[in-house]
Amino acid sequence: MSGVDLGMPSFPDAARQAVRDAQLRHNLGNATNTIRNKRAAVVGELDDWEQLRASGAAIKAHTLSNLDSYLEQFESAVTAAGGTVHWARDAAEANRIVTELVRETGETEAVKVKSMATQEIGLNEALASAGISAWETDLAELIVQLDEDRPSHILVPAIHRNRSEIREIFRREMAGSGTPAPADLTDDPVQLAEAARHHLRDKFLRARVAISGANFAVAETGGLVVVESEGNGRMCLTMPEHLISVVGIEKVVPSWRDLEVFLQLLPRSSTGERMNPYTSVLSGVTAGDGPSDFHVVLLDNGRSEALADEIGSQALRCIRCSACLNVCPVYERTGGHAYGSVYPGPIGAVLTPQLYGVESEDTASLPYASTLCGACYDVCPVAIEIPELLVHLRNRTVRERKGWFDRLTRTAMRAMGWVFGDSGRLARAQRVASLGGRLFGRRGIGRLPWPLSRWTDARDAPTPPAESFRQWWERTRTNDEDGR
Amino acid sequence: MRVALFATCLGDTLFPDAVRATLRVLERLGCEVDFPAGQTCCGQMHTNTGYHEQAVPAVRAFVSAFDGYDHVVVPSGSCVGSIRHQHGIVAEHGGDRKLAEAVGRVSPHVYELSEFLVDVLGVTDVGAYFPHRVTYHPTCHSLRMLRVGDKPRRLLRAVRGIRLIELPEAEQCCGFGGTFALKNPDVSVAMGADKTRHVRETGAEVLCAGDSSCLMHIGGLLNRQREGIRPMHLAEILASAEEER
Amino acid sequence: MNRASRDGRRAVLDSVRAALAGGERTSAESIPREYRRQRPVESPAELFRERVADYRAEVRAADSAGAPEAVLRALEHAAAGRVVLPEGLPATWAEPLAERYETFDDRPPLPTATLEGVDAVVTTCTVAIASTGTIVLDHGPGQGRRALTLLPDTHVCLVPASRIVDDVPAALAALDPGRPMTFVSGPSATSDIELERVEGVHGPRDLHVVVVDDA
Numbered sequence: 001m002s003g004v005d006l007g008m009p010s011f012p013d014a015a016r017q018a019v020r021d022a023q024l025r026h027n028l029g030n031a032t033n034t035i036r037n038k039r040a041a042v043v044g045e046l047d048d049w050e051q052l053r054a055s056g057a058a059i060k061a062h063t064l065s066n067l068d069s070y071l072e073q074f075e076s077a078v079t080a081a082g083g084t085v086h087w088a089r090d091a092a093e094a095n096r097i098v099t100e101l102v103r104e105t106g107e108t109e110a111v112k113v114k115s116m117a118t119q120e121i122g123l124n125e126a127l128a129s130a131g132i133s134a135w136e137t138d139l140a141e142l143i144v145q146l147d148e149d150r151p152s153h154i155l156v157p158a159i160h161r162n163r164s165e166i167r168e169i170f171r172r173e174m175a176g177s178g179t180p181a182p183a184d185l186t187d188d189p190v191q192l193a194e195a196a197r198h199h200l201r202d203k204f205l206r207a208r209v210a211i212s213g214a215n216f217a218v219a220e221t222g223g224l225v226v227v228e229s230e231g232n233g234r235m236c237l238t239m240p241e242h243l244i245s246v247v248g249i250e251k252v253v254p255s256w257r258d259l260e261v262f263l264q265l266l267p268r269s270s271t272g273e274r275m276n277p278y279t280s281v282l283s284g285v286t287a288g289d290g291p292s293d294f295h296v297v298l299l300d301n302g303r304s305e306a307l308a309d310e311i312g313s314q315a316l317r318c319i320r321c322s323a324c325l326n327v328c329p330v331y332e333r334t335g336g337h338a339y340g341s342v343y344p345g346p347i348g349a350v351l352t353p354q355l356y357g358v359e360s361e362d363t364a365s366l367p368y369a370s371t372l373c374g375a376c377y378d379v380c381p382v383a384i385e386i387p388e389l390l391v392h393l394r395n396r397t398v399r400e401r402k403g404w405f406d407r408l409t410r411t412a413m414r415a416m417g418w419v420f421g422d423s424g425r426l427a428r429a430q431r432v433a434s435l436g437g438r439l440f441g442r443r444g445i446g447r448l449p450w451p452l453s454r455w456t457d458a459r460d461a462p463t464p465p466a467e468s469f470r471q472w473w474e475r476t477r478t479n480d481e482d483g484r
Numbered sequence: 485m486r487v488a489l490f491a492t493c494l495g496d497t498l499f500p501d502a503v504r505a506t507l508r509v510l511e512r513l514g515c516e517v518d519f520p521a522g523q524t525c526c527g528q529m530h531t532n533t534g535y536h537e538q539a540v541p542a543v544r545a546f547v548s549a550f551d552g553y554d555h556v557v558v559p560s561g562s563c564v565g566s567i568r569h570q571h572g573i574v575a576e577h578g579g580d581r582k583l584a585e586a587v588g589r590v591s592p593h594v595y596e597l598s599e600f601l602v603d604v605l606g607v608t609d610v611g612a613y614f615p616h617r618v619t620y621h622p623t624c625h626s627l628r629m630l631r632v633g634d635k636p637r638r639l640l641r642a643v644r645g646i647r648l649i650e651l652p653e654a655e656q657c658c659g660f661g662g663t664f665a666l667k668n669p670d671v672s673v674a675m676g677a678d679k680t681r682h683v684r685e686t687g688a689e690v691l692c693a694g695d696s697s698c699l700m701h702i703g704g705l706l707n708r709q710r711e712g713i714r715p716m717h718l719a720e721i722l723a724s725a726e727e728e729r
Numbered sequence: 730m731n732r733a734s735r736d737g738r739r740a741v742l743d744s745v746r747a748a749l750a751g752g753e754r755t756s757a758e759s760i761p762r763e764y765r766r767q768r769p770v771e772s773p774a775e776l777f778r779e780r781v782a783d784y785r786a787e788v789r790a791a792d793s794a795g796a797p798e799a800v801l802r803a804l805e806h807a808a809a810g811r812v813v814l815p816e817g818l819p820a821t822w823a824e825p826l827a828e829r830y831e832t833f834d835d836r837p838p839l840p841t842a843t844l845e846g847v848d849a850v851v852t853t854c855t856v857a858i859a860s861t862g863t864i865v866l867d868h869g870p871g872q873g874r875r876a877l878t879l880l881p882d883t884h885v886c887l888v889p890a891s892r893i894v895d896d897v898p899a900a901l902a903a904l905d906p907g908r909p910m911t912f913v914s915g916p917s918a919t920s921d922i923e924l925e926r927v928e929g930v931h932g933p934r935d936l937h938v939v940v941v942d943d944a
Contacts, residue, residue, distance in 0.1 A: 016670040025674075027923070034924040051764040058760040065754050068745045081907070087737040089744075097734070139930060140921035156921055163922050189922040193930050200931065205841055221906040231879065231917040231932025238875040239841070249741065254757055256906040260898040261764065263912075271920060274780065275861035278932060279912035280875075286909050288838065289874035300741045308748035329657045333674045369668065371661025371675070372532060374628035391570070394534030395577075413535040420493065420525040421541025423549075430497050444707045454666045458673040459704030462498050469491045469500035473519050 010365040014338035015330075024160055028335050031159045032326045038272025039323060039379070045274070046264070055261045057383040060317035063219075063254055064307060070219040070252045071298065077222025081284020083294040090301050095126035097297050098211065098244055102132050105242050105293075107209045111200075113226060113233045114138035115213025116154060116320055117246045117299055119342040120355075123211070134211060135177070135203050137232035139196050146173035152336030152344060154322040155270050160335050163187040174199050200232065210236035210291070214247045215319065216262060217296070220255040223283040224296070227266060229276050237280050243291035248299050250316040262319060265381035270321035302355035311392045315350045317382040322347075324376035324386060330369055339366060346376035350389040358397045367393035423470075430468040437464030485605075486516045488553040490546075490594070492563045492696070493525035499696040502717035506559040506597060509610055509722045513601070522549040527574060528566035533663045536577040543574050547586040555604060556594045559719050561626030562695050564596040569629060596626060597719055598635040598694060608638045613726040615645030618716075619688035621679070621702065623695040624657050636694055636718055643721060649686040653678075660701035676705045683713060694718045766898050773859040774890040774940055780862025784915020785928055786936040796941045797825040800851055800885055803937035804830065807883040809849035813839065815877055817870025818851065822887060826851065835873055844876060849883035850933075855910075856903045857888045860896045862915070864888060864938065867908040875909060884933040886913075889943040 018024060043049050063070055075085040088094035102110055110127070112118065112134050124134045124145075136145040140158040144151050147169045151157030158166065170181040170192065179199045185191055212233070216225040224245055226233045237243060253262065267276040285294050307313045325331045325345030336344030340362045341352040349366040358364040367390045376386040398410065419425045444460030447453070455461055467475070487510060491503040510517050527542030546567070550556045558564050568591050575584035601607050620640060626632045640648050659665070659675025679702055683691050691706070691713055693699050703715030770776045774790075782788045787806065791799040800822060804812065812830045814823050826832055833839060833847060853871040854864040864886050866872045878884050894900050904910065917932030928934060 012668050012670070015668055019670045019674045031924045048764040051761070055760060055762050055764055062755045062757060062760055065749065065752060068742055068749065071742065071745070086734050087741045089737055089740050093737055097737075137931075138921070139919045143921070156924065158921060159924075166922055189925045189927045192922055193919055193927040197930055204931070205845065218906070223906055229917070230919045230921075230930035232930070234875065234879050234911065235931050238879055249745070257898075257901060260901045261762075263897050263901075264764075273914070274783075275858070275863045275912065275914035277784070277914050277916070277918050279910075281906070281910040281912075283907055283909070286868075289868060289876075289909055298741065300744060304741065304744035304748050307745060310752070313748075329659070329675050330668075330671055333671050367534075368664065369671075371624070371657050371659060371664045371672075373624035373657035373661070375624075375655075375657070378628060388569075391532055391534065394532070395536050396534075398534035398536075410535070410538075413530060413533070413538045417527075417530055417535070417538035417541050420527065420530075421545055423522045423524050423545065426493065426496075426524045433497060444704060446708070451666060454669045455704070457669060458708065459676070459701065460707040461704060462700055464498055465500055467500065469496045469503040470519075470521075472500055472504065477519070 009340070010361045011338055011340070011369040012365060014340060015334040015369070018334040018338045023162070024335050025333065027160055027162050028332055031156065032332050035272055035326045039269060039326065042268045042272055042274055052261055052264055053381055053383050056265045056381055057317060059253060059258050059261060060382050063252055064250065064313060064316055067249065067252070067307065070254060071249060073219040074217055074222060074252050077220065078284060078296055081222045083222065083284040083296060086295060086297045088297055088299050088301070091121035094121050094246060094297055094299050094301065095123055098123060098246065099127060099130045099132065101244050101295055102127065102209055103130070105209050109133040109135065109207065110209040110211050111135050111137050111203055111207040111236050111240065113210070113212035113228070113236045114141050115246060116342060117213045117248050118211060119151065121246070121299065121301060123246065135200070137200050137204070137236060139193060139230060142196055142200070143169055146170070146177070150337060151342065153325055154320050154343065154345070160337070163189055163192065166192055170195050178202060204235040204239055207240045209242045209244070210240040212236055212243065212245045214245055214251055215266065216259060217247050217252045218256055218259070219252050221283050223256070223281050225259065226280045227276050228278050229271065231278055234278055234280055237282060238290050241291055242293045244295045244297065246297045246299055249303050266319055266321055269323040269379065269381040306354040309354065312350070312354050312389060314384050314389060315347065315354060317384055318347050318351065319382060321381055323379040323381065327375040327379050329373060329375070330371065339369065346370060346386045347384070350386055350393060353393050353397070358393070358400055364397045364401060367397060427468070427470055430470065433464040434466055434468065438466065485514070485555065486518065487555040487557050488518045488520055488550055490523055490550065490556055490558045490563070491519070492558060492560050494696050495559060498700070499717065502559055502696050502719050505717065505719035505723035506557065509719055510557060513605055513607060513610060518553070520549040526563040526566045528563060528570065529662055531566060531570045531574055536574050539574045540578040540580070543571050543587065544583060546571070547583065547590045550590050550594070551586060554593055555600065557597060557600045558594060559597045559717060560695050560697070561596045561623050561630050561632065562697060564594055565625040565629035567591050567594050596630055596632060596694065598632050598639055599630065601639060602635040609642035610639065610722045612643040612722045612724050613645050614643050614721050614724040616690050617647045617649055617688045618690045618692050618721065619649045619651045619683060619686040620654070621651055621658065621691060621693045621698065622654055623693050623698045626694050627655060639718070639722060640692065646721070649688050651686055652682045658698050658702050660698045662697070665701060672701070673705070676701055680705045680709065680711070684711060688713065690714045690716050690721070692716050692718055692721055765896070768860050768896040770859060770895060773893045773895050774942070777857055777859040777862060777888070777893045778940055780859065781915065781938050784862060786915050786938055789937070789939045790942065791939055792942045796887060796939060797822055799939045800887065801825065801829060803885045803939060804849055804883070807849055807935055807937065809883055811847045812849045812851060813844065813847045813877055813881060815850070815852055815871060815873030818853065819871065822851070835877060838874070841876070841880070844880045847881045849885060850877050850881045851885045851887070852878060853887045853889070854892065856900050857893045858897060858900045859893055863900070864913045865900060865904065866911045866913065867904060868911070869908065875911060878911065879932055882933055883935045883937065885937040885939065887939050887941055889941050891943050
């Protein structure tokens with residue numbers, strides 16, 4: 001597996017730092033609120049949204065249940081259209097294939113379209129160690145790359161940055177990798193976008209190699225679909241002679257017609273637009289138009305393992321719209337970095353542990369990074385039951401982890417389970433609690449020992465009443481059928 | 485109508501007033517209420533934390549206590565959500581076919597309080613009187629697992645003397661989340677702080693919800709902040725009557 | 730295919746098959762498709778114009794005779810001087826432009842540097858979608874290869890009303906999936922800075938649409 005998320009603190013520790021960052025919370029609160037409202041407005045326009053959503057879910061589920069044959073069909077179609085398909089078991093293999101393909105062109109640089117798959121495998125770092133510069137061309141990815149930062153959102157990777165921070169990054173870093181930012185650059189988004197245009201234009205026109213991902217791969221036609229807004233995707237898919245696309249095996253859809261569902265679901269869910277500015281479709285090589293050398297690298301990297309899990313495999317339906325991030329109250333408070341993975345938010349919390357396992361503390365903490373409030377499921381355009389998956393993965397974590405703390409918690413849980421197995425035992429426990437309650441008086445309890453101090457550090461705890469409901473019922477009702 | 489009352493472990497142990505209020509409302513509406521003594525807990529805390537196996541005893545106790553009742557009423561959206569959506573999973577996990585069958589038999593008869601009043605009894609005016617400023621927090625599981633919609637609000641609007649004030653960003657989670665509150669206390673409290681801020685903004689005297697668990701979290705924060713805003717379960721407001729003033 | 734990639738192929742497919750073993754394989758026919766295949770509107774052209782304008786594209790309407798004039802006005806508005814005209818653009822539209830502007834055809838293909846120096850491109854489209862305000866280019870006659878509508882700052886697109894369909898399903902049904910395609914909904918835009926929309930990043934900064942009533 002790739003090392004991109006090793007060495008991260010577990011979610012609770014990272015989240016503790018993040019919630020204290022007032023600027024971050026302000027930036028995130030504004031941004032998620034804006035995009036939530038936009039999404040709700042355009043989704044509300046379609047009275048058949050639930051039917052589209054049901055179809056989207058069913059198409060993906062159907063594809064996954066026949067994934068082997070659709071992958072082979074896709075491979076044949078790409079080959080027939082003049083492209084070459086490669087297969088990568090894991091991140092290292094995918095990086096090796098891409099590096100080799102770039103080397104064969106004799107080039108030492110490549111322009112990149114924003115792609116989650118290449119982030120997942122740490123492709124930029126792998127290329128850098130082979131002496132190849134990979135330039136991110138999406139505005140937000142550029143901001144993140146220039147700052148040597150990490151993306152914190154699937155759709156808006158620099159959502160944690162505000163305009164003045166971006167201005168500083170451009171002024172400080174652009175000159176180091178090409179056209180510098182203008183000296184009089186202000187923090188006006190129009191000027192910042194213009195600076196990015198100038199900085200990247202030269203790279204687009206010079207580059208002979210481009211690397212992309214894909215939103216959809218159509219088995220029937222071998223077509224790749226790239227959904228974007230800025231035109232950087234079109235630049236990369238059109239201008240260079242060599243195009244290498246790294247595509248997760250779960251991206252395949254059966255037929256061209258299926259796009260009629262996804263091209264409605266995706267833009268409305270992700271950017272809150274009726275349609276994103278640009279969608280490119282390319283099937284193999286077209287003489288006289290675009291790249292003459294085209295490679296697709298089909299990436300497994302843990303996906304086939306996730307596929308084996310009947311419940312967990314739902315996560316492979318994800319079309320990376322990031323609507324679940326934007327509505328998640330936990331994500332809104334912590335931002336994406338706290339999740340320690342390129343896939344943050346609710347979908348990250350169910351995808352990351354499946355791709356990387358739950359052996360490490362950081363991935364094992366992710367299924368618990370949710371209140372199970374269910375807002376993510378409601379907005380998911382392919383109806384992934386994220387809360388159910390979170391609970392399922394919590395169970396997997398409990399079953400697989402064997403550290404001393406895990407064993408201690410399991411013992412405590414078993415003891416409580418035993419109490420709840422019998423009302424007599426529960427009644428005795430309640431009498432102990434109400435006895436304790438009398439020590440505290442009527443007010444709420446302000447301080448309790450660990451682990452309950454994690455409650456009382458910021459919240460009062462209720463004082464156990466002198467009498468449980470059960471005791472009251474026994475006292476007042478059991479011998480007096482009408483009694484009050 | 486004969487109904488069984490499931491107090492929930494939290495209501496039974498820590499918030500008996502809310503359970504007594506539920507009982508009062510049901511009896512006022514002519515229900516004959518049983519409290520099956522064998523009841524304990526729905527097992528949600530175990531299941532939601534991933535301890536499916538350790539939740540089996542609670543699920544077993546639940547179905548044996550409530551099997552045979554046509555209507556089981558619960559003053560908690562969250563517990564009903566767990567009974568409806570998780571008891572089957574837990575039983576399946578335990579590999580116990582008989583338990584799974586019993587779950588399939590019992591859970592369709594289980595109702596959250598507002599569902600029971602509005603859907604089964606067909607009542608929105610329960611004859612309550614509560615002359616106070618109240619804001620209502622729709623808890624996540626009532627809202628998104630049970631889809632109770634505006635049933636609790638319809639019940640509250642029919643209460644005489646009440647002034648119901650809309651809670652800003654009402655549908656946002658309060659941050660309780662069961663063991664989330666202990667595993668991720670910082671995020672939980674950050675979310676709760678936003679919720680209490682919105683509650684304060686309404687100028688309400690009373691914060692109302694249909695789940696004692698969420699009220700325990702938000703109320704614990706309000707209490708620590710010395711806000712003087714009272715958390716009250718929906719049942720407690722519905723049980724308030726003029727003659728008791 | 731070399732040995733390493735043959736191994737990769739077999740390993741991935743074996744792993745997928747192992748994961749699917751014993752599971753149910755659903756049929757494509759079982760997929761529910763109860764969403765609207767059609768969204769009939771009284772005037773698709775009118776809805777299209779409204780929706781394109783929402784993206785802050787410039788929209789004009791013209792009858793067949795008035796179309797050349799509308800294109801000239803769009804180019805004036807964009808202060809264009811050098812205009813590239815793709816092969817296959819109808820002569821009735823192309824000729825009036827040649828009188829007023831320095832025009833280029835793409836035969837043989839223009840070097841990128843020349844294309845960079847061009848201000849505007851005038852094309853037609855394959856199909857347009859009313860509900861989303863989208864124009865679709867399949868880069869056939871009258872539309873040019875993909876770079877032609879990418880590098881110039883201004884894109885003027887003539888949309889015959891007869892090619893406007895109600896919604897996405899009808900558009901996809903009218904397209905040849907084997908061709909390269911570009912779906913365009915407004916000018917290039919980004920919302921990467923504080924979710925504030927800014928037009929004109931890498932693709933054309935201005936999109937002018939002329940809806941031609943060709944009924």
